[in-house]
Amino acid sequence: MSDTFCQLCKCFTEVVSDHATGDTSCSECGTLVVEETSEWVPDPTREPVSPVRLESGVSGSNGATEEEEEEALPAPRRKRRGRPKRPPYESIAEVANRFGSNFHEFWLGLGATIKDRASDIYKKVIDQKPLKYKTPAAVVAACVYVACRQESNPRTVKEMCSANGAKTKEVVRVKDFIMKYLVTEGQEIVIVHAADFLTHFCSVLGMSNIEVMAAQETVRNSEELAIRRSPISLAAVVIYIIAQLSNDKKAVRDVALVTRVAEATIRNSYKDVYPHLSEVIPTWFAKEKDLKQLPRA
Incomplete structure (x- = not known):
């Protein structure tokens, strides 16, 4: 040296x-x-040495970072950074935890057991070909719906659609496929009865325990009759009848908003049940004179 x-x-x-x-x-x-006394000649084959930038990021030809250079480019030439997809399990939890501020809005409030089962169902069916072109929201809503069925705590398809904005027809197709697939895998799908919806709907409407018990007994008595109505429609009309016999009456519109059953369907179901009121309404809850005060079908 x-x-x-x-x-x-x-x-x-x-x-x-x-x-x-x-x-x-x-x-x-x-x-x-370079020593002044030396006869140093630069080697043309060597690349020039440039100082290294100490700032974060890789410097470009003009000293700016890649991010700064990209921002300077016109919008069409910028790199498109795709937003990371939201984990499906977060979407399942959001749907299951969804609450409404009052009974005019949907209300789910599902427990951890249903969320875990919905996540398991999602893992099993997400790679199936029929679901390839279905929207993520529809698949999530269908998985939560089927999980509710399997846990004997059913919810309606319309409630699931209200929770995450999925389309009803698409959710119906997806849940039908999932249920068939699970049956082929040896899993049992619980059959839904009108009584399964009562506790949930009555809770949202703020009905008392006595009214819930009366509605449950009315539904059981109604199922013995030849009334061809879906479980949800039957549950809706029974809730409407019990509400009319109580002090805190509920309008058809309120029952329709909670159950997601059309007002016209509730009225038509009421016409089917009305001739059998004395047979289905428990006598400990309402007497014959009380039944006569109900609106005529």
């Missing part, structure tokens, strides 16, 4: 010579230096 004046350090420093390349560099800062 020998002392040579370094232009960067502005003083005489020891330098180190590389005999293989012919370079001489400052031992303090590492900058290439």
